[in-house]
Structures are given as C-alpha cells and as structure tokens.
Amino acid sequence: MLHAIVPLIPEFSRRFPLIQLELNTDEVVIDLLEQQTDIAIRIGELRDSTLHARSLGNSKLRLVASPAYLAECGEPESVADLVANHRLLGFCNLEQHNIWPIWRSEGELLHIKPTISASSGETLRQLAVNGMGIVRISDFLSREDVASGRLVPVLESQTHEMRHPIHAVYYRNSTLSARISCFLDYLAEQFASNTLL
Template identity: 60%
Template sequence: MKTTLEELQVFITVVDSGSITAAATQLGQTVSGVSRTLSRLEQKLATTLLRRTTRRLALTEEGSSFLVHARQILAAVDEAEDQMALRRQQPAGRLRVNAAVPFLLHVIVPLVAGFCRRYPKIELELNSDDQFIDLLEQRTDVAIRIGTLRDSTLHARPLRSSCLRILASPAYLEIYGQPKTVDDLTNHCLLGFSQTESLNHWPLHNAQGERLLIKPGMMASSGETLRQLALQGIGLVCLSDFLTWQDRQHGNLVQVLVEQTLPERQPIHAVYYRNTQLSSRIVCFLDYLVEQMTWPD
C-alpha cells in the first residue's frame, strides 16, 4: 500500500479542523510538515484532494470520495487495536466521549479519577456540545444523549433516566413569592432554552390540559447556564435531577409546584455507530458509568 496511516490521519484532520494551521496544532506538527504530508498524499494518488485558497480549503469530488474510505480505514485500524486490547484483557487506547456540558460537568467529570485508576491504559478525551453532533465527522466513539432519541441510524444503550423538576432559589422565592398554580407562572421570570423549543415544554398542564410551553423571560443554550441563573435568583427553571439534585440537597434550589408537576423522566442513552462488537474501551466506560452514576430519584 503506497498510502500511510499517518497521511490518512493528516488528511482527515485537515478536513475536520478546516485548515492546515489548525490541523498542525491538533496533531502537534509544523504547518509546513502537514502541508508536505498532504502534498505527498496527493502525489501518490495522482489527484487533487483539496482546493487551497488564502481563505479556505474545499474538498474536490475526488477528495470527498477518498475521505469516506480514509475514515473507514482508520476505523478498521481502531477496531483491530480494540480486539488486541480485549484479548489481553487490558483495555487501552483513546476513547473519545461527547456529552452536553451539564452532564459532562456534573456526572462524568466526578467519575474520571476512579475510572482512570481502574483502567489506566485508556486515554479519555472528553468533548462537550449542547447540540447533537455527527459522530463520524467529530471522530467520536460514544456520545451521551439526554431525552428522546431521534437518529435511528445509531445504536443506543440505555444508561438511566432523570426526573424533571421546576425549581427556584430561596432568595428568588422570598422576593417574588412561591407560585401556587400554573397560572401564577405568568407573574414570574421563567428561564428557558434558546435553541431547542422542546426543552421549553415544562411537565405541567396548561388550561387546555396540554403540556405547558413557556415563554421564557431569559434564555440560554446550556442547562448549566440556566442552573447558574436560577442559583443567582434570576427566575424559575425546569431542569433534570442529574444536574440539580445536590443543589436541592443543600437547599440552594427549591422545588415548586410539586403537586402539579407531571411525573416525567428524561431517558439517558449512550449512542455509537459500531455495527460490530463494541470496543472494550466503550464497554468498560459505559459499565463504569452505570455502576457509579448516583442521584436520588
């Protein structure tokens, strides 16, 4: 084979990062070195993979086709390495995990030290994103998704579920009073999500008996940001237990409209693209999450 794995990795990294300079930084190489590797690959293939201008890179038709095969080749190499690690019963190598910022901070990060002690040869790479990502494009091994799954092309493993509650800080309630009915919410500042409208459906019934869609007085894209706003006494918020149970335990957030709140739980899944046997790294990580994730129901 004329093409090397290093050349494939450089090509994919340039495409994913959007520039030769960004790829060089990510790979720990010089810009000139990455450029030479890319040129060498194109010479071997006798074709142009990327059109270069002073402002951007663009895949040629041949480059788009080759990119698909390059990803498959590196995935196959990863699979082979996984199988060797599994044979040795010593899971090893890099595991790329993606999760929304709140889940990453409040659930995964506190478990990292214990996981690394148990599996010292697994190199965790933790990436956060509050929007759904393409696992292949982002070279992600496993993503944690909260809520109803929509992508049927993904394999999923249920991990747990988490209850939704409507909360406010004691300082906010002292100033503005505690809502007694759903209609009382019109007199309060409601904190909602800016990018996903479905998250602004609170587990309450409106006057028509339908699930309540709130009109936020303040919005943010991240549940962690909304949590911080609620802790600062800005308004009422609807968030999941995995994010807020310690706040409730310490009295920093108080549940309101308890009797009116519908018993709704958000499912939590791990999703991945692997069609064959899961790598030992993924299995170990997910087993550890299920074993260690704790918050009161």
C-alpha cells in the first residue's frame, strides 16, 4: 500500500500540520492495541470482528511478468503450463494471496506454491521486474511498470478479474478521536477521488 498511501501524506500534513504521523510499513497483520497503532490498512477480507472498518475501495489484481522473464521462459500458454513450467512469486506471510482465481475448471481456484516468497508486494514487484518469475499483485503496484513495459500482463483470458477490498481498520472505544477521524476522512476522500486503485 506504500505506492498509494505515501503520496497522500504531504497534502495531509499541509492540511493538518499539528497531527503527528508515524508510519509502520510492515505488511504483516498486527494487533492494533498491542502495537499502539491507531489505524491499519488491510487488503482482503477482514477477519477480526473487534475492529471497526472504513471501506476505501477495491484493489484489482493481475498476473504480470517482465519481458526478460518471458523471453527466457516463454509466455505461459495455459494454466497447466503456468503451474508446470514457470517460476511463481508469492507471499510468505499472507497465504490467502497465494490463491489465484484462474480458470482451471469451473469455479476452481489455483493454490500456488511460490518458487520465491516475500513478505511485501513491493518486493514481489521488484522481483518480477528483475525477471525472477510471474506474480499476482495489485494494479496499484504494477500500473506504472505495465505502462512503461517493464511488466507485461499474462494469461488475461484465463483469469477472471478479482478484487480485494481495502479497509482502514481501527479500534473505537466510545468516541473516535478528532485526529483519527481526520485521517480516516482524508483517506476515504483521496481513494474516492483518485486513481490510486
């Protein structure tokens, strides 16, 4: 989410100069109370029902690889070819992101076994750009690389579009502090009016 969040921070700081921000850029799910964190951005289905959530939108996911990888290994012609003959890049800490919606048969999902795993989408993007394999990542991470030709979509006809919901999650006692409310409103405004996703 760094690609989407970090560019929003300067304007927020100009609007609200007295609000101090501390960004934790780990891509692991944390306990907000234990880590003394006000807000976390979560991609995917929410599991913790004790949290309040504000929807920010949906993240489109796509399969991409670098032209160098495709020149070396060839473009996968089918799902069977993808699984049998290609290096797949996946998450080591978010197993649900290693389930790819690919048409193997009606309604079947592909549980991949990554050749290389990483804990962040940004790391996986860089691995793909550097020719290490095929990855399924959010459009906001791959958009610039696809536009510039550093990454190329693959198997588009055999994947159905999948989107993961994006939420800002927080604990709410009886009242929401003004600074948290300001940041939540700002995020919702920016995600709604911007081409972040």
